[in-house]
Amino acid sequence: MIVTTELPPELRLKSAALSLITLVGGVSLAVIPAATVSISSRVFPIQQQGWIAVAVLIGTFFGQVTFAVVVESRLSSAGTDRRVTFPLWLAGLSVITAAAIAVEYQNAVVLCIGLPILLASLEVGRGVSVAERLDIREMWAAIAVGAGALTGVLVAFAGQSWGLIPLVTGIVVATIVRSLPVSHKASRPEPRVMAWVVADVTITGGIYPLLNATILALLGPVPAVLFTSISTVSGLLAIPLNFMRLRLLKQHSTLDIVVSAVSVVGAIVVIFVCEFLGVFEFIFAQAWTLEATLVPLFVACLWRAASLATTIPFAALRRMGQAKLLTVLRASVAVVTFGAALAIIALNSLALIFAVLLAGELLQALLYELARRRQVARAQALEAS
Numbered sequence: 001m002i003v004t005t006e007l008p009p010e011l012r013l014k015s016a017a018l019s020l021i022t023l024v025g026g027v028s029l030a031v032i033p034a035a036t037v038s039i040s041s042r043v044f045p046i047q048q049q050g051w052i053a054v055a056v057l058i059g060t061f062f063g064q065v066t067f068a069v070v071v072e073s074r075l076s077s078a079g080t081d082r083r084v085t086f087p088l089w090l091a092g093l094s095v096i097t098a099a100a101i102a103v104e105y106q107n108a109v110v111l112c113i114g115l116p117i118l119l120a121s122l123e124v125g126r127g128v129s130v131a132e133r134l135d136i137r138e139m140w141a142a143i144a145v146g147a148g149a150l151t152g153v154l155v156a157f158a159g160q161s162w163g164l165i166p167l168v169t170g171i172v173v174a175t176i177v178r179s180l181p182v183s184h185k186a187s188r189p190e191p192r193v194m195a196w197v198v199a200d201v202t203i204t205g206g207i208y209p210l211l212n213a214t215i216l217a218l219l220g221p222v223p224a225v226l227f228t229s230i231s232t233v234s235g236l237l238a239i240p241l242n243f244m245r246l247r248l249l250k251q252h253s254t255l256d257i258v259v260s261a262v263s264v265v266g267a268i269v270v271i272f273v274c275e276f277l278g279v280f281e282f283i284f285a286q287a288w289t290l291e292a293t294l295v296p297l298f299v300a301c302l303w304r305a306a307s308l309a310t311t312i313p314f315a316a317l318r319r320m321g322q323a324k325l326l327t328v329l330r331a332s333v334a335v336v337t338f339g340a341a342l343a344i345i346a347l348n349s350l351a352l353i354f355a356v357l358l359a360g361e362l363l364q365a366l367l368y369e370l371a372r373r374r375q376v377a378r379a380q381a382l383e384a385s
Contacts, residue, residue, distance in 0.1 A: 031146060039152055046225075049221060054209060060208070068198045069198055072197050073189040083184045130247070134182070141178050148166045192323075211227075212228060240263035244256055306362055326371075337360030344356065
């Protein structure tokens with residue numbers, strides 16, 4: 001059942017403004033992979049850049065799995081209060097990792113090992129703030145991450161090798177801000193729900209680092225770096241989409257859907273303005289200039305934007321407690337999508353690979369909506385009887 005709460009116009013305006021601020025703050029999460037690739041392109045040789053490109057996607061995957069354990073499993077446990085907090089153990093591990101990278105900033109191996117921990121900390125920290133509406137705290141955390149990433153990139157542009165130091169410093173400051181005490185305690189997730197949610201994320205999220213590792217092995221470091229770069233740029237669209245998913249996991253909200261959809265359109269416009277102005281060539285250096293990027297970037301943006309159609313029925317099924325059904329559906333689509341993508345890698349076309357990912361996203365949207373309607377019809381039939 002959809003729950004809505006009517007607010008006075010002034011409170012709705014304030015709520016929309018805070019939602020927009022928090023949504024825009026999601027850029028801070030997206031800039032870390034982009035900044036890491038950008039800094040690496042000016043510090044490490046091309047072969048090590050290929051390793052780091054794969055490590056970025058592995059780190060993103062690890063962050064998604066950690067997020068599933070800490071946040072999403074609790075938000076999907078319908079029999080609990082569904083409250084979440086930022087774990088201090090993850091905060092401490094993130095600070096230690098950042099210190100190690102700051103000391104060994106010219107060591108690509110240390111960076112590759114540390115990225116999954118840092119990205120997990122950022123993913124969980126932001127997710128908790130969005131789900132619990134800690135908007136002001138999240139604003140300051142996002143500013144810290146963004147300032148650190150910008151400073152790191154500028155240092156690398158200046159020809160210095162220590163650009164990773166300000167980047168990880170910004171992450172540490174954000175981690176401390178997100179670790180401040182809150183008045184509530186985290187709910188205990190239902191074990192069955194956690195198992196299905198983690199299995200879901202592990203299967204579906206794992207296809208992207210595996211796919212890029214295959215690209216690195218078969219096509220070389222330049223296409224692998226470019227795949228990560230385009231995924232990262234198009235990942236700007238994932239900011240409003242992830243925001244919408246988190247909010248809808250708690251409660252259906254037409255306002256958050258509208259804000260997110262408008263933001264997706266705005267992000268696409270910004271991305272292509274930057275592409276035509278040569279911003280991405282400047283940020284990602286040689287990897288962006290060695291191959292054509294306009295068509296692959298366009299298809300990648302369509303792939304990300306298609307999640308608008310996926311997220312609404314997905315969140316509805318999560319709120320209904322249909323974790324097992326979602327896992328079966330998502331895993332099936334993920335396996336088919338991964339197989340199709342592997343089959344066309346030999347064609348050496350990133351546009352075709354992103355087209356396969358787009359087709360997989362549209363298939364998910366269709367299956368989720370059919371499943372949602374079936375669950376609603378079943379519930380209505382039970383009420384009628």
